[in-house]
Amino acid sequence: MAYKFAKRMNNIKASEIRELLKLTQRPEVISFAGGLPAPELFPVQEVKEVAAEVIEEQGTNALQYAPTEGYDPLREKIAKRMEKFGVNVTKNNILMLSGGQQGLDFSGKIFLDKGDVVLCESPTYLGAINAFKAYEPNFVEIPTDDNGMIIEELEKIIETTDKVKLIYVIPDFQNPSGRTWSVERRKKLVEVANKHDIVIVEDNPYGELRFEGELPPAIKHFDTEGRVVYLGSFSKTFCPGFRLGWACADEKLLNKYILVKQGADLQTNTTAQMILNKFLDKYDLDEHIEKIKEVYKKRRDLMINTMKEAFPKEVKFTYPEGGLFTWAILPEHINARKLAEKAIENNVAFVPGGSFFPNGGNENTMRLNYSNMTEDRIVEGIKRLGKAIKEMM
Numbered sequence: 001m002a003y004k005f006a007k008r009m010n011n012i013k014a015s016e017i018r019e020l021l022k023l024t025q026r027p028e029v030i031s032f033a034g035g036l037p038a039p040e041l042f043p044v045q046e047v048k049e050v051a052a053e054v055i056e057e058q059g060t061n062a063l064q065y066a067p068t069e070g071y072d073p074l075r076e077k078i079a080k081r082m083e084k085f086g087v088n089v090t091k092n093n094i095l096m097l098s099g100g101q102q103g104l105d106f107s108g109k110i111f112l113d114k115g116d117v118v119l120c121e122s123p124t125y126l127g128a129i130n131a132f133k134a135y136e137p138n139f140v141e142i143p144t145d146d147n148g149m150i151i152e153e154l155e156k157i158i159e160t161t162d163k164v165k166l167i168y169v170i171p172d173f174q175n176p177s178g179r180t181w182s183v184e185r186r187k188k189l190v191e192v193a194n195k196h197d198i199v200i201v202e203d204n205p206y207g208e209l210r211f212e213g214e215l216p217p218a219i220k221h222f223d224t225e226g227r228v229v230y231l232g233s234f235s236k237t238f239c240p241g242f243r244l245g246w247a248c249a250d251e252k253l254l255n256k257y258i259l260v261k262q263g264a265d266l267q268t269n270t271t272a273q274m275i276l277n278k279f280l281d282k283y284d285l286d287e288h289i290e291k292i293k294e295v296y297k298k299r300r301d302l303m304i305n306t307m308k309e310a311f312p313k314e315v316k317f318t319y320p321e322g323g324l325f326t327w328a329i330l331p332e333h334i335n336a337r338k339l340a341e342k343a344i345e346n347n348v349a350f351v352p353g354g355s356f357f358p359n360g361g362n363e364n365t366m367r368l369n370y371s372n373m374t375e376d377r378i379v380e381g382i383k384r385l386g387k388a389i390k391e392m393m
């Protein structure tokens with residue numbers, strides 16, 4: 001039949017990463033393509049035990065509908081955890097979401113009309129580009145360096161248009177670049193947003209996975225006017241399968257997210273919230289995060305050190321202080337999509353970086369994930385990749 005789809009569907013295309021990930025399912029492929037946590041670190045036994053307790057003790061509640069805002073004991077714990085990032089809030093500022101990803105979709109739904117401008121880092125998270133695209137905005141990419149968005153460039157752009165509705169940023173161990181914003185830039189961003197009355201969406205699924213250095217305050221920490229929506233996630237610190245994330249915002253703004261949540265899926269999975277809450281009661285999540293960090297730090301070190309040895313010296317790459325990704329910039333004449341095809345013939349996968357620029361270009365870039373492969377596979381995979389790059393030089 002000739003389906004008459006809504007116009008917005010013209011903007012929504014299959015994610016290249018999803019297509020690529022299908023190829024990487026083959027066991028012989030060494031994949032740096034996804035953003036998957038290491039499955040061997042999931043607390044399977046502990047979850048098995050607390051899940052049984054939840055069903056045993058509160059089975060009917062766990063299986064029943066529940067308030068849209070989320071499970072109060074869990075909201076309280078999250079509010080408390082936000083102190084780590086210098087954010088002082090109560091459970092009334094927390095809305096449980098089906099992953100941080102849902103918060104991106106909701107932000108688009110709440111703020112964006114067709115033709116509105118979203119300002120984002122260049123590059124930025126592909127999943128956010130796709131979520132916002134449904135609301136038909138224009139993206140304006142702001143240049144970045146090792147300290148985050150270049151604020152002077154941001155101001156220049158803001159002064160040329162009155163259509164800016166939203167600034168979207170990932171200030172900690174950014175996906176895809178692995179970079180972290182300096183404290184100064186965080187503060188300045190809020191100053192600029194205050195001056196021009198723009199909302200900031202701060203997306204932070206990786207901030208707790210810091211291997212070294214000081215934990216900087218969240219951008220939300222500098223928010224005195226209720227203009228920052230902070231999106232958090234348990235996907236990388238606990239497990240992504242539960243799909244548990246949250247939005248933290250001033251109550252007046254959070255109410256809009258709650259309204260939209262009602263229309264989207266009524267509430268976040270109650271059983272999963274209760275299991276996580278019990279896990280937090282019985283176990284020390286921070287201790288668990290320490291274990292994750294130890295493994296990822298080793299993998300990061302191995303990846304970076306092998307890249308130094310195996311990649312031609314013309315290839316530049318970032319040094320992430322945490323999180324899951326590093327980002328490489330190849331000489332301009334090397335197309336990373338072509339390189340990816342060549343690499344997959346040698347059973348190595350990565351994501352070509354061009355996908356992370358909403359307005360295209362930058363085809364000589366690549367995102368490499370180090371959390372999901374064992375150490376020997378990281379070394380082998382990077383060596384093969386180095387060889388493929390050299391052949392294209």
Ligand code: PMP
Pocket residue numbers: 035098099100101102125127170175203204205232233234235240243244245
């Ligand atoms: N934001 C960023 C920057 C991400 O990398 C991801 C997941 N890869 C998400 C949001 C969504 O995470 P989740 O929905 O699993 O919380």
